[in-house]
Amino acid sequence: MKNDTPKVFKSIFALFVVAIFMIGLFYAFVSMPKGWGVNVNNRVSRLYILKNVRTATRLLDSGKFFAKGMKPLRAEVPYKPIKFKKTANLEDGAANVVTSIVVDYRGFDTLGEVTVLFLAASGVMMLLFGKRVKPKRKKTEPSLIMYVGTRIAFAVIFLFGIYIFVHGHLTPGGGFPGGAVIASGILGLFLGRNGYTPNHAGLKVFESLSGIAFVIIGLIGLFSVKSFLANFLPTGIIGNLYSAGFISLIYIAIGMKVGSELAAVVDSMIGDTKEEWS
Amino acid sequence: MIIYVATIVVIVIIITSLIAVFSKKLLSSIISMGLVSLGVSGLFFFLQAPDVAITEAAIGAGLSTAIFVIALKKVKKGETKDEE
Structure with a gap:
């Protein structure tokens, strides 16, 4: 027009x-389709959705829990109450239900989120692409307290970020918050000293390797269980560190990817570049 | 008890978001936006969504505020160069 x-x-x-x-x-x-048109039991069993186990057992005993003509997903398995550190193999064995829904039931969706973040980061880098120049005026150096304090705090923040995404299937957290926490620690390093540059090759290698690892884990599921991003590892006992199958593996990959991407975004935002548009 | 704390947090969120909209200085509106994110993450924690609370505190209150401040600094530098 x-x-x-x-x-x-x-x-x-x-x-x-x-x-x-x-x-x-x-x-x-x-x-x-209206609410009663969709059979929820085809996707997730209802015991998994209900938060209150006691209500679920009462409803199950009275026979009112499932609507007419519906059968629970695992109707042949007798229902047992869930006990921490004792029960084995409930659905997929994650103590944190949110994590198991995000990574296991909706793993493909999570792959899409990672792709969106990657596109956003590459857009920022494309806009701010250029040759690094030194600033004309001298910047004021941050004080010694800032310099030492950020370096000490970086170790603690880094460890906390790793804890968040390794422990994602047991406690609240996961790959995205863990990566963001790590990136904010790297932001502290930028503030602590003028002219700090991270290892660009290392960031690139981390970012691409973790992205490849996510897809490869999905492909292993495709070839062993016949479904993309299916859980192919034993699920263990609820509450143990080695439980819930491949959730912690995928969250380690996502955490490394998000952390290196956001750190690269902060790096390209904070550095002075000379525009080189043709 | 917790309902009073939540009410105070909601009032703080409303006030800081009004500051973020109507303030003349860009820096103060960025900082009040960070405060809004902090309050919202607290509310998420009250509403039993700790996963979302951690994400909101790390990204909303931490990283995005810093990135906005850096962008504002760069924009102001460009303006002064044009005037010279």
Whole structure:
């Protein structure tokens, strides 16, 4: 549309586009299957969704828990109460339910999130691409306390980030928060000293290796269990560190990827570059 | 008890978000945006979503505030260069 078209036509065109979107949304909302049309048991068993185990057992005993004609996903398995550090192999053995839903049931979705973050980081780097130049005016050096303090704090923050994503299947946390915590520690290093540069080759290698590792774990699931990103490791006992199969492996990969990406974003934002657009 | 704390946090969130919208200085609106993220992460913790609370505190209050401040610094540097 040219710029010299009258304003009325532009607004009518915009209204038209908005109306088409609204009609499509309304139609999608009307034609969506209702709640009782979707059989939830085909995807996740209902015992897993319910938070309160006691209510679930009472409802199961009275026979009111499942609607008519529905059977639980594992109806042939007798129900046993869940005990920490004793029960083996509940669904996929993760004590933190959120993690097992994010990585195990919706693993493909998580792969998409990682891809989105990668695209955003590469966009930032593409915009700020250029030759590094030294600033003309001399920057003021941060004080000695800042220099020493950030270096001490970096060790603790780094360890905490690793703890968050290695322990993701037992305590709240996971790959994304762990990577963000590590990146904020690296931001502290940037603030502590003028002219700090991270090892760019190391960041690149970490980022690409962890991305490849995520896909390779998914492909192992595809070839051994016949489903992409399926859990192919033994699930162990709830509450142990070596439980929940491949969740901790995937979270280690995601944590390394997110941490190195966000650190690279901070690095390219903070450095002075000379634009080299053609 | 916890409902009063949550109410105070909600009031702080509303006030800081109003500051972020109506403030003339960009730096103060960035900092009040970080405060909004901090309050929201506290609310997530009250509402029993510790996973989201950790993510919000690390990304919303930590990294994005720093990145906004760095971007503001760069933009101001460009403005002064043009005037010279």
